[in-house]
Amino acid sequence: MVCIYCSSKTNVFNSRQSRQSFSTWRRRRCSKCSSLFTTIEKPNYNQSLLFKQSDNQMMPFSEEKLLISLVDSLKHRINYLEDAVSLKDTILKQLLSELHTSIITHSDIVNKTYSVLNRFDQAASTYYKAYFMN
Numbered sequence: 001m002v003c004i005y006c007s008s009k010t011n012v013f014n015s016r017q018s019r020q021s022f023s024t025w026r027r028r029r030c031s032k033c034s035s036l037f038t039t040i041e042k043p044n045y046n047q048s049l050l051f052k053q054s055d056n057q058m059m060p061f062s063e064e065k066l067l068i069s070l071v072d073s074l075k076h077r078i079n080y081l082e083d084a085v086s087l088k089d090t091i092l093k094q095l096l097s098e099l100h101t102s103i104i105t106h107s108d109i110v111n112k113t114y115s116v117l118n119r120f121d122q123a124a125s126t127y128y129k130a131y132f133m134n
């Protein structure tokens with residue numbers, strides 16, 4: 001990876017694998033300008049998973065659509081964006097560990113999202129059910 005400031009070569013000088021999520025945190029230093037920055041390597045779900053719609057049509061999975069539905073359902077909370085990002089990761093981690101497949105159906109995603117939201121915030125799960133589970 002090149003430097004975000006000057007586009008020169010960088011070196012990793014610190015790295016940690018997360019035990020809670022599928023990610024690796026790295027600290028990089030530019031060999032030219034000595035700037036420091038952080039990268040996080042994580043799965044690209046949009047290019048790894050397929051989404052099977054209710055009419056059985058297949059399309060690439062969209063993490064962004066899941067995130068938007070969560071943001072929408074959590075917008076009454078002060079930290080709705082952080083909550084939505086964290087819950088998106090929880091939902092995907094739980095789904096993939098239960099399904100062991102790269103194909104996620106519409107009912108898989110809405111049922112898991114509803115159940116995770118319901119444990120986290122009942123107003124959010126009620127909103128989600130009304131606007132995204134039909």
Ligand SMILES: [Zn+2]
Pocket residue numbers: 003004005006007008030031032033034035
């Ligand atoms: Zn640089």
